[in-house]
Amino acid sequence: MSDSRVNLGKQHPAAYKALIALSAEVEEAAVTAGLDPLLVELLRMRTSQINGCAFCLRMHTRDALKKGENPDRIAVLPAWEETGCFSETDRAALRLTEAVTRVPDGHVPDTEYDAAAAVLTADQISAVAWPATVMNAFNRVAITSPYPVGG
Template sequence: MQLRMKHAEANPGAFQTMLQLEKFIKTSGLDPKLYELIKLRASQLNGCAFCVDMHAKEMRKMGESEQRIILLSVWRDTPLYTEEERAVLELTEAVTRIADAGVPDHLYEKVRAHFDEAQFVTLIMAINTINCWNRLGIATGMFPECNH
């Protein structure tokens, strides 16, 4: 494998814009552990090896159990995730695969049972942000442990 380019060096303005999105999410009040669940699940769906590796490591640093990290791709089949987390994971999948079925009303209501309107928008922005990072990583050839 070979890194195609270092995107932060190739276009510092684009990289700074991404960092501003991260700053918004991190100062929004969104639980950092929930944000890492979003990041890891979207990265799994998108097939971004660099981001899967990075976010699994970050979750370990935050004290997440190895079992919850390993079983995230099959979260529907295990009781390890809370109802709030399940709603967010389902939303993450729907927004990441938005062209498949959009965000159905029942899913919107499921998420809104746990989050107000402003928090819902923050969740969408969090999902959008990791999807954008995934696309940057994949398109520029990033892989675990690459020198990006």
């Protein structure tokens, strides 16, 4: 990565702090809606995997492990559909998160939304879409800025 890149968070710290505050509000809303905090970390990780954001992926993997997430679930997250490691709620949330993250592929298809709505409440749908939205913003900040990821 070029050393000449601008660190967006340092260049406009108030905007970055607002994004952090939004993330905290979104996490609180997710828990209030009945989503497991471990699931919220998995959603952040899945978004970061899709976006290729190594910095956020490393950070949220560490956060998930600290919160007690099973390393096996983290290991199979890219292939979650092929495993029995995830509950019906987890699957609905992951499916919707992927659809929100992949909007350039055709927005959020009705089939994906309807599948999530068959399992999740309206509060939970919102509580899944918001972390995906915020994580996509963080990913774009990190992949645009010089956020090095070492060994």
